[in-house]
Amino acid sequence: MRREWEGEKLPRVVFTLLIVSKAGGLIYNREFHAGLSKQDTNELLIIAGTFHGVHAISQKLCPVPPAQPPPSNIPTMPVRPSGIEVMESANFRLQCFQTVTGTKFLLFTEPQQPNIDGIMRRIYELYCDFAMKNPFYTVEMPIRCEKFDRGLDGFVKATR
């Protein structure tokens, strides 16, 4: 059951962002608003790793194997099932966006948070700008970039 209040504006909050590398390692986490219970770094690493594993299984499960296009002599890319995209509880919603390169963005929000796709896309752009384009950031390693933190804070807080 979703919580609802008569006449009251529903809270719309983005709680936390996790970024998981191709290999399943947690490379970034940031809390924007309190609301989820505090997890220490170790627990976050476990959450990231576990989700990565479950996501991989969900890609395998894919109830019906995706139809392969008819054979032709044009080299064809394998069809990749999306895997888990959303997990929802009464208290939060976890949206997973996996880029074509395999990096995953996990966003914990209020269940009623609108326009998560738009938020996700903007976060991806910020990641490109402040992590990938930072020449001293090593790809696939934990992201410690202050400008990225600030950019995210500025954007996420403005979306409320």
Add this chain to the structure above:
Amino acid sequence: MASTKAARIGEDVWKTRVDKVNAELVTLTYGTIVAQLCADFDADYAEVNRQLDKMGYNIGVRLIEDFLAKSGTAACANFRETAEMIAKVGFKMFLNITPPITNWSGDNKQFSLIFDENPLADFVELPDDGRAQDELWFSNILCGVIRGALEMVQLQVEAHFVSDVLRGNDTTEMRISLIRIIDDEMPPDDE
């Protein structure tokens, strides 16, 4: 079909989502890098080509994310679509050019890009030492960029220039060959 779609995406991204910089800044910066490499490696042009390719590769593995984020495109279905995306969206976005795609091989694993215009080489004349004309691929960084970017989206390719107007050839042509599609699935017995 795919061709016009890619062209439309490229135009759209270029118009609405890309910050522009002065083209001469790009040309001069790149020219300085190549000239410096030639000086540093004592005009060992084979080595300069290698260094440029390596630099390009490191750019490519990062640039691909920007490409994906800005263009919002999903994974390509096949290699022909990939070629369209590179030429009409990628090059459009980052250099505002759309090199035509030609010379597909029979097995559809190789194609060429023809650079009628090349912002990297606008004011360039190769050194007149009798070797640069035969050995240096001035824009070799582009090969590396393509190799790096495609590797991040599970495509292992080989890219090299086969001709360059700077060397006195009629066209500037880059050849791109698909080596394999990287299957990142775990082997079945890897438990």
